[in-house]
Amino acid sequence: MTDAAIELDDRYVAHNYSPLPVVAASAQGAWITDVQGRRYLDCLAAYSAVNFGHRNPEITATAHAQLDALTLVSRAFHSDRLGPFCQALAELCGKDMVLPMNSGAEAVESGIKVARKWGTDVKGVPAGMANIVVAQNNFHGRTISIVSFSNDEVARRGFGPFTPGFRPVPFGDADAVAAAIDEHTVAVLLEPIQGEAGIIVPREDYLPRVREICTERNVLMIADEIQSGLARTGRTFACEHWGVVPDIYLLGKALGGGVVPLSAVVADRGVLGVLHPGEHGSTFGGNPLAAAIGGTVVAMLQRGEFQARSTELGERLHARLRALIGRGVVAVRGMGLWAGVDVDPRIGTGKQISLRLAERGVLVKDTQGSTLRFAPPLVITAEEIDWAVGQFAYVLAETGSHLTDT
Structure with missing residues (x-):
C-alpha cells in the first residue's frame, strides 16, 4: 500500500514537495499511523499547525x-x-x-x-x-x-x-x-x-x-x-x-x-x-x-496549559538535545518545544538523518542542509521526548560509526 500511494502521488501530485516515504492514514495526539499500521512519533506537528495534537x-x-x-x-x-x-x-x-x-x-x-x-x-x-x-x-x-x-x-x-x-x-x-x-x-x-x-x-x-x-x-x-x-x-x-x-x-x-x-x-x-x-x-x-x-x-x-507544557517540556527537549553536542550535533537553538539542531555535515545531510529517524519511528524535517527541526505537538509527554531523542542519538552514533568505518 505504501508504494502504491507514493506512486500515485508521484504521478498525479505536482512535485512542489519532497516528502519522506511515510504514508499517513490516521493520527492521534503526538502519533501518526501509516497505511501498514506502523506508528511514528510526530516531531514536526505540520510546522506548528498541529500544536494541540492530532484530533484534539x-x-x-x-x-x-x-x-x-x-x-x-x-x-x-x-x-x-x-x-x-x-x-x-x-x-x-x-x-x-x-x-x-x-x-x-x-x-x-x-x-x-x-x-x-x-x-x-x-x-x-x-x-x-x-x-x-x-x-x-x-x-x-x-x-x-x-x-x-x-x-x-x-x-x-x-x-x-x-x-x-x-x-x-x-x-x-x-x-x-x-x-x-x-x-x-x-x-x-x-x-x-x-x-x-x-x-x-x-x-x-x-x-x-x-x-x-x-x-x-x-x-x-x-x-x-x-x-x-x-x-x-x-x-x-x-x-x-x-x-x-x-x-x-x-x-x-x-x-x-x-x-x-x-x-x-x-x-x-x-x-x-x-x-x-x-x-x-x-x-x-x-x-x-x-x-x-x-x-x-x-x-x-x-x-495557559499549553504555554506551560511548552515551557516545561521544552526545557527537557533542549537539555536532551544539548547533551548530544559533540556526539554528532554541532549546535541546538530554539525556545519551548521548538528546536533547530545542526548536525555535523560529516555524518550526513539533514534529509539523510530524517530518513534514518523515520525508519526508527520518529518524524522530523530538515532545513538549510544539515539542520533538523524538532517541533512536536504540545501534547507530547516527557517519556516520548526522551524516546525520540534516544532514537536520534542512536541514528547519530550508527551513522557516524558507519562513515568512520568506510
Missing part, C-alpha cells in the same frame, strides 16, 4: 458540531460564529480588530496590503511609493510578493518578475533596520524567531530595539507569529519573551487546530480600520466552521 478532542468536538449546523456562507452574510471568534482572538492579542483569512501566506499578503493602505491613508506616503523593511533569510510563504523579498533561490528561480517595495536587511541587526527606514517606509516585517532558517533566536536587545525604532519613526511593526505563536515557544506569542507588542500580529497554522486552514491579521482599529468594503476579501475567510474551531483554540490558549 475539544477541537474535533467543535468541528463535528459545526459540521451539523453551518459551514460556509461567505462574507456576503453574517454568521453567528465569526463575531465571537474575532472578539476572543482580538482580546487574546490585546488588539481591537481581526481580519480572518485562510493560509499563513494569505495573512502575510493581507498584512502587507494593510500596511501599504495605512501608509497611504494615515501616514501620508504618496501612492505607489510605500516600502517595507524585511529580514534576510526570512520565510513568510511562497506567493509572488513574498518570494520577491526572499533570498531562497529555490523559491525564486524562474518566477520573476518580482514585486517591488521591499528592503531586506540582516536579521538581528537593529541598526540596519533603522538605516533602511525612510519617509516612505510603512512597516518592518519580521519573524520573532526565524523558523525555516533553522530556528534562529535573535539577541536579547533586537526586538525591543526594533519596537523602539518603529515607534520613533512612525512605522508599523509586523510580527509574523504563524509558526512561532500560539504556545509553541512557551508563551502565547514569541514576542512576549522580549516584552514586545507589535502593531500587527500575523497568525495561522495552529489557529485552525490542525483541522482547517485559518489565519488572521490582528491589529488596532487605527490600522485595520483602513480597509473598506471591496478593498480586500476571501470567500472562505472567516467561514463558520473555521471560526468555530478558532474560537475553541483561543479558549484553550486562554487557559
Whole structure:
C-alpha cells in the first residue's frame, strides 16, 4: 500500500514537495499511523499547525458540531460564529480588530496590503511609493510578493518578475533596520524567531530595539507569529519573551487546530480600520466552521496549559538535545518545544538523518542542509521526548560509526 500511494502521488501530485516515504492514514495526539499500521512519533506537528495534537478532542468536538449546523456562507452574510471568534482572538492579542483569512501566506499578503493602505491613508506616503523593511533569510510563504523579498533561490528561480517595495536587511541587526527606514517606509516585517532558517533566536536587545525604532519613526511593526505563536515557544506569542507588542500580529497554522486552514491579521482599529468594503476579501475567510474551531483554540490558549507544557517540556527537549553536542550535533537553538539542531555535515545531510529517524519511528524535517527541526505537538509527554531523542542519538552514533568505518 505504501508504494502504491507514493506512486500515485508521484504521478498525479505536482512535485512542489519532497516528502519522506511515510504514508499517513490516521493520527492521534503526538502519533501518526501509516497505511501498514506502523506508528511514528510526530516531531514536526505540520510546522506548528498541529500544536494541540492530532484530533484534539475539544477541537474535533467543535468541528463535528459545526459540521451539523453551518459551514460556509461567505462574507456576503453574517454568521453567528465569526463575531465571537474575532472578539476572543482580538482580546487574546490585546488588539481591537481581526481580519480572518485562510493560509499563513494569505495573512502575510493581507498584512502587507494593510500596511501599504495605512501608509497611504494615515501616514501620508504618496501612492505607489510605500516600502517595507524585511529580514534576510526570512520565510513568510511562497506567493509572488513574498518570494520577491526572499533570498531562497529555490523559491525564486524562474518566477520573476518580482514585486517591488521591499528592503531586506540582516536579521538581528537593529541598526540596519533603522538605516533602511525612510519617509516612505510603512512597516518592518519580521519573524520573532526565524523558523525555516533553522530556528534562529535573535539577541536579547533586537526586538525591543526594533519596537523602539518603529515607534520613533512612525512605522508599523509586523510580527509574523504563524509558526512561532500560539504556545509553541512557551508563551502565547514569541514576542512576549522580549516584552514586545507589535502593531500587527500575523497568525495561522495552529489557529485552525490542525483541522482547517485559518489565519488572521490582528491589529488596532487605527490600522485595520483602513480597509473598506471591496478593498480586500476571501470567500472562505472567516467561514463558520473555521471560526468555530478558532474560537475553541483561543479558549484553550486562554487557559495557559499549553504555554506551560511548552515551557516545561521544552526545557527537557533542549537539555536532551544539548547533551548530544559533540556526539554528532554541532549546535541546538530554539525556545519551548521548538528546536533547530545542526548536525555535523560529516555524518550526513539533514534529509539523510530524517530518513534514518523515520525508519526508527520518529518524524522530523530538515532545513538549510544539515539542520533538523524538532517541533512536536504540545501534547507530547516527557517519556516520548526522551524516546525520540534516544532514537536520534542512536541514528547519530550508527551513522557516524558507519562513515568512520568506510
